[in-house]
Amino acid sequence: MTLPNFTYIRPKSLTDAVGHLQSPKARIHAGGTDLLGCLRDGVFIAEKLVCIGHLDKLNGIDRTPDGRVRIGALTPIAELAASGLNQQSYPALAWGAAEVGSPQLRNQGTLGGNLCQKPRCWYYRGEFLCLRKGGNKCYAYDGENQYHCLLGGSVCFITHPSDTAPALVAYDAVIRVAGVKGFREVPAGKFYILPGENVEKETVLTPDEIVTEILLPPPVQGSRGSYRKVRARRSWDFALAGVALALKFQGEVVEQARVVLSGAAPIPWRSREAEEAITGKRLDGETAARAAQAAVKEARPLKNNGYKVPLFRGLIEEELLRISKA
Numbered sequence: 001m002t003l004p005n006f007t008y009i010r011p012k013s014l015t016d017a018v019g020h021l022q023s024p025k026a027r028i029h030a031g032g033t034d035l036l037g038c039l040r041d042g043v044f045i046a047e048k049l050v051c052i053g054h055l056d057k058l059n060g061i062d063r064t065p066d067g068r069v070r071i072g073a074l075t076p077i078a079e080l081a082a083s084g085l086n087q088q089s090y091p092a093l094a095w096g097a098a099e100v101g102s103p104q105l106r107n108q109g110t111l112g113g114n115l116c117q118k119p120r121c122w123y124y125r126g127e128f129l130c131l132r133k134g135g136n137k138c139y140a141y142d143g144e145n146q147y148h149c150l151l152g153g154s155v156c157f158i159t160h161p162s163d164t165a166p167a168l169v170a171y172d173a174v175i176r177v178a179g180v181k182g183f184r185e186v187p188a189g190k191f192y193i194l195p196g197e198n199v200e201k202e203t204v205l206t207p208d209e210i211v212t213e214i215l216l217p218p219p220v221q222g223s224r225g226s227y228r229k230v231r232a233r234r235s236w237d238f239a240l241a242g243v244a245l246a247l248k249f250q251g252e253v254v255e256q257a258r259v260v261l262s263g264a265a266p267i268p269w270r271s272r273e274a275e276e277a278i279t280g281k282r283l284d285g286e287t288a289a290r291a292a293q294a295a296v297k298e299a300r301p302l303k304n305n306g307y308k309v310p311l312f313r314g315l316i317e318e319e320l321l322r323i324s325k326a
């Protein structure tokens with residue numbers, strides 16, 4: 001398909017941008033790497049694109065006076081991956097960013113766009129009027145569902161596509177948002193919506209809201225983090241299975257744990273079962289295997305994605321063991 005016609009706006013300020021988003025069928029344009037494909041493929045329509053790419057205040061990584069780290073929504077994904085601060089203090093985020101797509105996508109794509117990108121289900125992206133597009137059926141349920149979710153599906157079986165969001169959930173980040181009523185802050189763990197709650201939305205954002213920045217809590221002494229992703233091929237691809245870890249150790253014992261799965265559910269999926277299995281324990285082979293088992297205990301595979309259960313089990317066990325020796 002060709003790109004449909006739209007009005008293109010370069011607002012003077014963030015307030016001006018929020019104002020332009022009041023009109024129906026207006027969409028935010030950041031790096032455009034997901035948005036333009038969605039418009040071309042008719043996933044949704046937009047009559048007005050509101051460009052935010054030139055709003056420099058939304059770009060960059062710095063520390064706040066209270067010791068938190070602030071990452072502007074327009075920060076390119078490549079910068080997140082290369083940032084020494086991230087690599088040292090928030091490695092799951094730096095590694096997650098390094099796993100996104102290709103170098104071109106990481107240079108052009110922004111963190112805000114990565115968090116708000118649309119799901120990759122081929123029925124949703126294709127010419128099917130599925131539930132998420134206002135239809136009355138999830139075509140994946142009894143269709144080609146090898147890349148779909150194991151957990152949290154209920155009425156729609158997408159997997160959440162972002163490789164940076166699981167790390168933000170693992171680090172208890174806060175997402176700052178601007179709208180007509182001013183700013184609000186949403187914990188990353190509450191930013192995404194399950195299909196059972198609202199099948200046509202992926203996030204809690206209203207159409208006129210803009211993600212402005214992400215705030216990470218001050219780095220924690222004794223913490224270790226990682227992101228591991230398995231994909232179907234070595235070239236760019238979305239996660240078949242992935243895990244973001246943020247663990248705080250006291251000696252060899254795990255004092256606090258965050259285990260967040262990608263490629264498993266319609267949202268970055270916090271596995272409280274795996275977290276419980278390792279908290280207060282020495283992270284040895286037995287504990288890691290028990291945690292990996294616990295993470296998939298509630299999995300409900302569809303016809304073609306049962307392979308993901310042992311894949312997640314192996315991936316989580318291996319990554320926990322690796323981080324225990326890091």
Ligand SMILES: Cc1cc2nc3c(=O)[nH]c(=O)nc-3n(C[C@H](O)[C@H](O)[C@H](O)COP(=O)(O)OP(=O)(O)OC[C@H]3O[C@@H](n4cnc5c(N)ncnc54)[C@H](O)[C@@H]3O)c2cc1C
Nearest residue numbers: 030031032033034035101109110112113114116162163211
């Ligand atoms: C071939 C290909 C491979 C990819 N592989 C991966 C991958 O392996 N892992 C991965 O994580 N991602 C992957 N992606 C997705 C890619 O990372 C995203 O397209 C990119 O991060 C989006 O950023 P952007 O700035 O270009 O957003 P845009 O395309 O401009 O916007 C994306 C969506 O977010 C909304 N939006 C943008 N910024 C904001 C904001 N600040 N506040 C609120 N809403 C906003 C837009 O309205 C739009 O709906 C891939 C994409 C492609 C095309």
